[in-house]
Amino acid sequence: MAQWILLTPAQLLLVSLILLPAIWVGWLSLHAVSFTAEMRFVGLGNFRTLIDDPVFWRAVWNTFLVVNAVVYGELLLGLGLALLAAGWMPFRTLFVALLIAPYAINEVSAVAMWRFVLEPDIGMVSWALEAVGLGQLDWSANPTDALVLASLLSIWIHTPFTFLILYAALQAVPRELIEAATVDGAGGWRVFIHVQLPVILPALLVALMFRYITAMRVFSEIWLLTEGGPARLTEVLAVYLYRAAFRYHEFGLASATGLVMMLLSLSIAAPYLYTAWKRMFARA
Numbered sequence: 001m002a003q004w005i006l007l008t009p010a011q012l013l014l015v016s017l018i019l020l021p022a023i024w025v026g027w028l029s030l031h032a033v034s035f036t037a038e039m040r041f042v043g044l045g046n047f048r049t050l051i052d053d054p055v056f057w058r059a060v061w062n063t064f065l066v067v068n069a070v071v072y073g074e075l076l077l078g079l080g081l082a083l084l085a086a087g088w089m090p091f092r093t094l095f096v097a098l099l100i101a102p103y104a105i106n107e108v109s110a111v112a113m114w115r116f117v118l119e120p121d122i123g124m125v126s127w128a129l130e131a132v133g134l135g136q137l138d139w140s141a142n143p144t145d146a147l148v149l150a151s152l153l154s155i156w157i158h159t160p161f162t163f164l165i166l167y168a169a170l171q172a173v174p175r176e177l178i179e180a181a182t183v184d185g186a187g188g189w190r191v192f193i194h195v196q197l198p199v200i201l202p203a204l205l206v207a208l209m210f211r212y213i214t215a216m217r218v219f220s221e222i223w224l225l226t227e228g229g230p231a232r233l234t235e236v237l238a239v240y241l242y243r244a245a246f247r248y249h250e251f252g253l254a255s256a257t258g259l260v261m262m263l264l265s266l267s268i269a270a271p272y273l274y275t276a277w278k279r280m281f282a283r284a
Contacts, residue, residue: 022262028255035249046256055232056257059240062147066222066236067215069151070158074211077155078162079204083192085163086170096167103160110157111224118149140226143233150221150234157221158214162207169203170196205272212268216261237261 029047032040050056085096102110118125120138129137139145173196181191197204219238222228228235228243235243237257245254 025255025258025262028252029259031252033251033255042252046252047260049253050256050260055235056240058233059235059237062234063216063218063236063238066147066151066154066218067212069148070154070215070218071208071211073151073155074159074162075204075208078159078207079166081159081163082166082170083196085167086173099163100160102157105157107157107220108224111153111220114153114156115225141230143230146222146226146234150218150225153221153225154215154218158211162211165203165207166200169200173199209269209272213265216265216268 030041030043032042032045081099085092085099089095105113117123118137118139120126120136120140123137126136129135137145139149177195178191181195186194217238218236219242222234222236222239223242226234228239237260241254241257241261244250244257
């Protein structure tokens with residue numbers, strides 16, 4: 001009984017900040033809601049509007065591309081940097097400090113800074129490209145370039161998160177196992193596959209799950225770079241939701257979009273959560 005009493009504040013916090021807002025969003029998704037009219041029940045009408053809207057499907061496709069590029073780009077880069085930092089190297093503390101520095105910068109500030117640096121007309125990168133005869137990087141007019149740039153910015157901002165998780169996991173690998181494998185003639189790749197990877201795999205899956213869920217809500221990189229343009233060709237789901245809610249004041253449609261995003265995040269997290277649940281009860 002005492003343990004449930006101790007858990008009550010945390011449970012109340014979760015219910016008030018997560019469960020109740022989620023229920024309210026689900027309720028709004030079944031209604032037509034705006035500033036200019038009373039709430040009207042429409043059932044699944046908002047979801048039918050989403051299905052019939054080609055801009056929504058474009059946002060879904062863009063979200064799929066950006067999220068996968070960001071998550072796996074961060075995973076590979078973070079793992080490589082973690083392996084580098086976990087091995088022998090001089091000035092390791094300085095190296096780790098420089099790697100996690102981008103995570104200390106506000107996301108909006110970071111995107112705004114890089115936007116000025118990459119500005120097609122006056123940015124330093126465009127100036128450097130023109131100086132060597134490669135022309136301007138006109139990402140503002142090319143949707144593909146804009147999505148690639150947004151993905152790279154997100155990778156730069158959030159790689160420290162993945163790096164810290166994997167670096168901490170690598171510290172838990174017993175040095176005796178690595179030394180024994182090296183003495184037996186195993187190279188660096190075999191040591192990683194057979195010694196380090198089995199130990200850090202749970203942390204790898206946690207980093208993968210968390211970054212999938214958070215990357216699903218990617219917003220500032222796209223909005224501050226292109227606002228979803230040109231012609232809404234670079235919109236992702238979060239930008240689509242923002243535009244529906246705060247530009248067109250269609251709060252029911254925005255709620256339906258948010259519910260779709262939540263269900264996509266749950267579908268990603270469900271396999272890992274199910275596995276963790278089974279392991280928890282297996283040990284009990």
